[in-house]
Each structure stands twice: as C-alpha cells, then as structure tokens.
Amino acid sequence: MGLQNEEKLELGCSSSQPRSKKWVLLTVRVIAFLATATATLVMALNKETKTLVVATVGSTPIKLTLTAKFQHTPAFVFFVIANGMASFHNLLMIMVELFGQKLDYKGLRLAMIAILDMTTVALVSGGASAATFMAEVGKNGNSHARWNKICDKFETFCDRGGVAIIASSAGLILMLIISVMSITKLLNKPKSISS
C-alpha cells in the first residue's frame, strides 16, 4: 500500500502537469525561431543600388552608382550574426526537445538549457538595440556631428531594415518569455534525486 502511494506520487509529479507546459514552450520556441530567422534573412539580403546622374558631358550623362549594403555598418553585421546564432540556438533546442529526451549530462540538462537561453537573450538584445540606434541615425541624421540622413535616398533599404528590427524585437520578447519558463522549470524540478 505504501509502495503504491509512493509510486503514484512520483509518477504524478513528473508526468501530468508539465505535459501541456512542454507543448506551450515548444510552440513559443517555434515562433521565436521564425522571428529571429526572418530578421536574419531580411537584413542579410538587404541591399539597394541607386544610380545618380552626376554631370552631363555633351549628351552623355555621367552616372554614379551607390550601393547600400548591410555590411557597411558593423552594427548591422552584429545584428545579422546575433540573430543567426539565436535562430540556430532555437532550432537546436527544438530538436533536443523533440528527439533528444534522453540526452542528459550528470543531471545538468535543465541548467544548461536555462543558461543557454539566457545567453541567447543577451545576444539578441544587444544586436537589436545596436541596429535600432544605427537605423535611427540613418533615418534622422545627427546635426551635431554633421551626419546626414540617408533614408530619404535609400528608402527600400531603410524599410527592410526596419522590418528586420521589428521581427528581431518580437523574437527578443518571445525569447525572454522562453528564458523565464526555462528558469522556472529549472527551479521547480523535483528534488527527489539526491535525498
């Protein structure tokens, strides 16, 4: 009788409540992966070419071709790298949850997932904020430093950059939720292992 009660208690603790939580966490991870992957792709493929007519010699106009690429600005490069790594991290976590239930290393699985989630939140927040402020300078210019705005000449570039930053911010909020859920899972795990 006592053994049966103990068995029921152990099974009840580990399988009934976290099942729906597991699917919620997985869905949020998928959405976060889509958001960060979108941000990476949109910013990485962000390129605009513009030809300006500078002068006219006789009847042939001299054209000047200007390109705006994301590689010109280190902040955008960091943005692409950070969001790329976040997408990779989300994909890895989804795979581990779906296919690698038995993967464990000395009982540190939940701790490693929580710490990795926190580092990814840090990375994405850094990338998103740097890109936001660079985009703000590009859009409004800076009169004190004599930096002219470039968004009136390269509208498509700025629009796509804006979309990427919005997607990354959405991904950041979702990653923060995921991180909080991972830490909660870590702190609430059944402590019946060592005692």
Next chain:
Amino acid sequence: MIKPKRLLSLLLRFIAFGATLAAVILMATSHEKGTFFAVSYEAKYTDTPAFKYFVIANAIVTVYGFLVLFLPPGSPIWRLVLALDLVFIMLLISSISAAMAIAQVGKNGNPRAAWLPVCDQVTKFCNQVTGALVAGFIALITYIILLLHSIYNFLNPLFEKA
C-alpha cells in the same frame, strides 16, 4: 556573524551599484567644446539618443541596485530579485550595445554614408564616453555573476546547512 555567502553577494552587489553609478556620472558629465572646420560646437551626451538611453538605463539599474542592497536575507522577495536581475541584465546589454554602436561610428566614421569621425576634434569627450562604457561593462559582468550565483543558491539549499 554574517555568512560568507551573504557577504560575497553583498560585495558583488555593491560593486555593481558602484559601476553603474560611475557609468552614469561619467557619461552625464562628458561635454567638450571643439572646432569643426572653423565652426565651434559643443559635444554633449544629449546629442545622441543612444547615449541618453545609456544614461537612463544605467540610472534605473543604479536605483534598483541601491534598493536591493538593503533587502534582508530571508525574505521571499529574493525570487523576484532573481527575475528582475535577468530583466536588468538585458537592459544593461542593450544600452551598452547601442552606445557602442554610435561611439564606433563617432570614432571611425562611415565613409560610405559620408559620416566623418568626430573623435579627433573632441578627444576628451570620446575618452570619457569610453570610460563610461567600460564601467557599464564591469556592471554587466558583475550582474551576470550575481545571477548565476542566485540560481546556484536556489538549486542547492541543502548545502547551506552542511
């Protein structure tokens, strides 16, 4: 009298509070007059929204750090402190990242966008901003250590009795 673990946590929080305070003060008092092609102007931290955000974010974290220093060890608010630590780490990271992005353009310029570097004309301003960023980094690392320390303490409550 005071347990060594509590003393270490208190010391780290004091260091973090001091670092964010230093970052705020260094950034807020940085201004310099310079000439830019025979036009004189003054460089202040309010010229860029990124530096303003840096000052505001670090000020918020300074107030939070100051309040947490006086929290008694046994109260249940420490769980909330754990969550708030994560949120404020994110805030610190984003503020440092934004300020560094603008500072990098100010130091090296961006030739493709015809943005000239301004650090040659206002060297003292640039150095003080660099100092503020370094203080921000120290605060960030200290808060990360504190967060890991808090999670470790929550995971091993049995070890304290031994």
